[in-house]
Amino acid sequence: MRNKPTYSIESVDHALRLAVLLQQEGPMGVTDAAERLGVARSTAHRLLSMLVYRDFAVQGADRRYASGPALGPLGRVEPVARLRTIARPRLRALVDRVGESANLMVLRGAQVQMVATVECEHVLRVGDREGRLLPAHLASGGRALLAGLSRDEIASRYSDEAADGVSRAEVERIVRQTRRRGVAINQGATETGLTAIGHPVGGPGRTPAAALSVAMPTARYDRHRLPELTAALADTAAAIDRDLSGVAGRLPTELE
Amino acid sequence: MRNKPTYSIESVDHALRLAVLLQQEGPMGVTDAAERLGVARSTAHRLLSMLVYRDFAVQGADRRYASGPALGPLGRVEPVARLRTIARPRLRALVDRVGESANLMVLRGAQVQMVATVECEHVLRVGDREGRLLPAHLASGGRALLAGLSRDEIASRYSDEAADGVSRAEVERIVRQTRRRGVAINQGATETGLTAIGHPVGGPGRTPAAALSVAMPTARYDRHRLPELTAALADTAAAIDRDLSGVAGRLPTELE
DNA sequence: TCGGCTTGTTCCGCACAGAGGAATTCTAAA
DNA sequence: TTTAGAATTCCTCTGTGCGGAACAAGCCGA
Numbered sequence: 001m002r003n004k005p006t007y008s009i010e011s012v013d014h015a016l017r018l019a020v021l022l023q024q025e026g027p028m029g030v031t032d033a034a035e036r037l038g039v040a041r042s043t044a045h046r047l048l049s050m051l052v053y054r055d056f057a058v059q060g061a062d063r064r065y066a067s068g069p070a071l072g073p074l075g076r077v078e079p080v081a082r083l084r085t086i087a088r089p090r091l092r093a094l095v096d097r098v099g100e101s102a103n104l105m106v107l108r109g110a111q112v113q114m115v116a117t118v119e120c121e122h123v124l125r126v127g128d129r130e131g132r133l134l135p136a137h138l139a140s141g142g143r144a145l146l147a148g149l150s151r152d153e154i155a156s157r158y159s160d161e162a163a164d165g166v167s168r169a170e171v172e173r174i175v176r177q178t179r180r181r182g183v184a185i186n187q188g189a190t191e192t193g194l195t196a197i198g199h200p201v202g203g204p205g206r207t208p209a210a211a212l213s214v215a216m217p218t219a220r221y222d223r224h225r226l227p228e229l230t231a232a233l234a235d236t237a238a239a240i241d242r243d244l245s246g247v248a249g250r251l252p253t254e255l256e
Numbered sequence: 257m258r259n260k261p262t263y264s265i266e267s268v269d270h271a272l273r274l275a276v277l278l279q280q281e282g283p284m285g286v287t288d289a290a291e292r293l294g295v296a297r298s299t300a301h302r303l304l305s306m307l308v309y310r311d312f313a314v315q316g317a318d319r320r321y322a323s324g325p326a327l328g329p330l331g332r333v334e335p336v337a338r339l340r341t342i343a344r345p346r347l348r349a350l351v352d353r354v355g356e357s358a359n360l361m362v363l364r365g366a367q368v369q370m371v372a373t374v375e376c377e378h379v380l381r382v383g384d385r386e387g388r389l390l391p392a393h394l395a396s397g398g399r400a401l402l403a404g405l406s407r408d409e410i411a412s413r414y415s416d417e418a419a420d421g422v423s424r425a426e427v428e429r430i431v432r433q434t435r436r437r438g439v440a441i442n443q444g445a446t447e448t449g450l451t452a453i454g455h456p457v458g459g460p461g462r463t464p465a466a467a468l469s470v471a472m473p474t475a476r477y478d479r480h481r482l483p484e485l486t487a488a489l490a491d492t493a494a495a496i497d498r499d500l501s502g503v504a505g506r507l508p509t510e511l512e
Numbered sequence: 513t514c515g516g517c518t519t520g521t522t523c524c525g526c527a528c529a530g531a532g533g534a535a536t537t538c539t540a541a542a
Numbered sequence: 543t544t545t546a547g548a549a550t551t552c553c554t555c556t557g558t559g560c561g562g563a564a565c566a567a568g569c570c571g572a
Contacts, residue, residue, distance in 0.1 A: 003309070004309060005302065005305035005306060005308075005309055006305075006521085006522070006523090007302055007305075007522075007523080007559090008302075008305070008306060008309070009267055009271070009302055009303070009306055009558085009559065009560095010530090010531095010558070010559090011265055011267045011268055011529090011530060011531085011558080011559080012267050012268055012270075012271040012303065012306045012559095013306060013309070013310070014268075015265070015268040015271065015272065016271065016306065016307070016309075016310035016312060016326075017310065019310075019312075019326070020310060020311070020326060023326065027389075029548070029549080030548070030549055030550085031547090031548060031549080039531075039532080040531065040532040040533075041532090041548080041549075041550090042531075042532060042533080042534095042549095042550080042551080042552090043530080043531055043532065045549065045550060045551090046261065046263055046264075046265055046530080046531085047265070047268065049261035049262075049263075049264070049550095050261060050264060050265055050268045050269060050272065051272070052261075053259070053260060053261055053264070053269075053272075054269070054272035054273065054275075054276060055276070056272060056275075058369060058388070058389055059388065059389070060367070060388065060389035060390070061388055061389065061390055061446075063538090063539085063548080063549065066364075066367070066389055069364075069369075070272075070275070070276060070279065070327065071326065071327065108322075111316070111322070113314055113325075132314070132315065132316060132317055133283075133314055133315070133316035133317065133322055134316070134317055190317070262550090262551070262552090263530090263551075263552085265529085265530065266529070266530090266559090267529085267530080267558090267559060267560090268530095285519070285520080286519070286520055286521085287518085287519060287520080295560080295561085296560065296561045296562075297519080297520075297521090297561090298520095298521080298522080298523090298560075298561060298562080298563095299559080299560055299561065301520065301521060301522090302521095302559085302560085305521090319519080319520065319567090319568080513572100514571105514572090515570105515571095515572090516569105516570095516571095516572105517568105517569085517570090517571105518567100518568085518569080518570100519566100519567080519568075519569095520565105520566080520567070520568085521564105521565080521566070521567085522563100522564080522565070522566090523562105523563085523564080523565095524561105524562100524563095524564105525560105525561100525562100526557105526558105526559105526560095526561105527556105527557105527558105527559100527560095528555105528556100528557105528558095528559090528560100529555105529556105529557100529558080529559075529560100530555105530556100530557090530558075530559090531554105531555095531556095531557095531558100532553105532554100532555105533552105533553095533554095534551105534552085534553095535550105535551080535552075535553105536549105536550080536551070536552090537548100537549080537550065537551085538547105538548080538549070538550085539546100539547090539548080539549090540545100540546095540547090540548100541544100541545090541546090541547105542543100542544085542545085542546105
């Protein structure tokens with residue numbers, strides 16, 4: 001969730017908040033919804049009717065309204081927010097350790113979405129990209145995640161024809177390269193002068209669902225730093241994985 | 257999607273329509289969104305900003321907006337609509353064959369959602385319940401679907417404590433009973449005087465994702481009709497499964 | 513590199529659409 | 543059957559949502 005827009009639309013905000021409430025808290029009645037939103041019952045009813053109209057809600061036999069098929073499955077939005085909360089102190093520690101900005105990202109289709117970013121203290125640094133989407137095959141974390149996918153899984157994300165500027169064959173070449181190197185690296189692919197190293201989050205035997213990266217100006221990257229960076233990434237990934245397992249969390253791969 | 261509400265809210269409608277567009281058609285820019293909605297660019301931008309604010313959209317590095325984590329996965333809403341379209345003629349044929357109302361439903365958590373209904377021509381009949389949610393363990397189609405789930409899968413939908421009027425132990429008892437009988441039947445469980453027979457849709461080796469039922473007044477149900485009804489349901493389920501496989505569709509179990 | 517064009521973003525005035533109070537309808541329990 | 547609570551419908555009015563215009567950012571070709 002971002003900052004409130006400069007010119008927000010209250011009616012739309014109420015509707016979207018209500019959709020999220022249904023998703024996260026389960027079925028509720030009109031009166032419940034009105035109280036939760038701080039609006040009149042008639043307003044709540046109108047909002048619910050709009051949500052039903054556009055498949056964001058359905059009404060049960062008991063007259064309560066539940067989340068509809070347009071929304072993500074019940075309870076599964078939270079993992080992204082929880083992932084951000086759990087990962088942020090670990091990202092902070094990673095930045096302190098290596099002195100470069102760090103990112104956490106999840107795979108969404110053929111792209112990665114930046115979930116969290118912690119910036120380093122250098123004046124010249126990679127800035128906050130939280131919330132943004134990048135092509136997965138270009139980003140270091142995206143490459144780390146793609147390298148963990150089967151050929152079928154890659155096929156389900158990339159068509160035969162070049163789309164979004166890349167063919168499946170090219171993605172497969174990048175995956176093979178990443179696997180061969182044992183490291184996911186992006187040198188200038190997403191932005192000239194930027195180098196990033198990626199590492200998946202998710203222990204052995206588990207599908208990696210998120211990835212870490214450290215990103216820096218190419219001027220500060222030297223291949224002799226690679227062992228240090230990869231070790232720091234691996235340690236941080238393991239720590240995040242432990243944190244997530246400790247709360248019996250489900251990882252956002254299940255968003256897909 | 258239902259009929260347009262009596263007192264609809266245009267601003268909310270625009271926002272929800274835009275969310276569905278992002279979901280179904282992939283990333284787009286402000287100008288595209290404005291054209292698709294028939295609004296000014298500044299209005300489209302405000303709507304997109306609200307969607308981003310509430311996690312229904314994210315903005316990519318190329319400035320386009322894509323669907324956000326609060327929405328169901330890309331392209332997966334449509335299967336419900338397509339399932340309805342594909343199944344409706346088959347439901348019609350089923351109703352013609354057995355002379356009773358027929359439903360198609362999908363499992364959503366611990367409930368089933370009615371996807372499509374075709375009513376029979378008797379004056380006393382089970383009416384249209386399309387769009388409604390019912391407790392899965394009570395509905396015949398829900399029972400048919402639950403009987404196809406593993407113990408773990410049932411555990412993920414029902415907690416230990418009695419919630420929504422049922423405990424997991426009770427659900428497991430119903431599942432065992434359904435499996436023993438080889439038929440999923442609801443006599444008066446969802447409504448007094450109503451009897452329904454359910455049957456899963458999904459061929460051998462595939463997880464049943466939807467279910468059919470025929471539903472009638474108990475006054476018209478006789479256990480000697482059971483072979484006829486189950487045969488008609490099995491034939492119809494197989495036909496729908498073929499129709500779905502023919503278009504290489506994915507079934508709505510993947511909504512979950 | 514620069515300029516022109518396109519697209520995204522911000523601002524503000526105004527009129528009509530969204531909110532809410534009240535009336536009506538529905539539902540479940542006693 | 544009655545009653546109370548909740549859902550739904552209706553309608554008035556004011557403040558909010560829309561869109562035009564200005565501004566900012568990005569892209570591409572010369």
